[in-house]
Amino acid sequence: MPVPNLTLPLTAFLILYGIFICIYALYTFFNAYHLIKFGLIGRTTRSIIVVQAGLSLILLIVSLFLVTYQDWTVTWNLTEIFQRDAEQIFPAL
């Protein structure tokens, strides 16, 4: 019986990354919102908001840059991986 050829494109992991980025952006926004709404008026609070929002944005940009720099067109051949692993565990196969 022929073994079906199972492949997994690496772009599937970008969906997970996209969900993570949405959650990250949402929480960063609410973090800044709470500081703006409930923080004590003054230079310290403003500096904290700028630093937190700024660093969050920098991390996001660096992450997006590193991720877009990768080649996501590669496909994982799961059949090959499973067969290879099975042969290593069960050499007679």
Next chain:
Amino acid sequence: MMDLKKLPNRQKHEKVVLFLRRHWFAPLTIALTFILLIVVPAGLVGYFADKQHWFSHPTLGPLLVLAGSMYFMAVWLIASIEFTDYYLDTWIVTNERIINIEQIGLFHRHASEMHLASIQDITSDAEGFLHTMFNYGQVNIQTAAEEKRFNFKDVPFPDQVKDTILKLVEEDKKRHGQK
């Protein structure tokens, strides 16, 4: 933003005497944890220098970059939320009342106030080596109000805070003609 000169329900001649947050140990703990969680994985990457070629692997490389960036972003996000939690926990003592504001996570905020006249008992407590060395601890206020107890957690100089509040209570009683 909150303005101490424009507190809600501000009475005439009311002025802020104490504005308290938790001791600086709280943000220091957050910072140290954050640094540890950043430095340890970065150090591991440097330690396993002979495995650097994994990043150029066609399938493993992109996944390592994805996992790594998600990890560092998550650590930063958690650290910044914890810091906001610390920063928004405040206790404001005026010559008329005490306002207790507690930020519990990002979507839960608890604010209560009590008038000095309803204070029945105040205790301060600095337990532990670090609390004793750095002079910070709890101040517990027992009241006759709906919220029976106010607890100032890990505030600096708890004894001085207790004494200041006691003095304010006495002055409030004299001002309002109570014995």
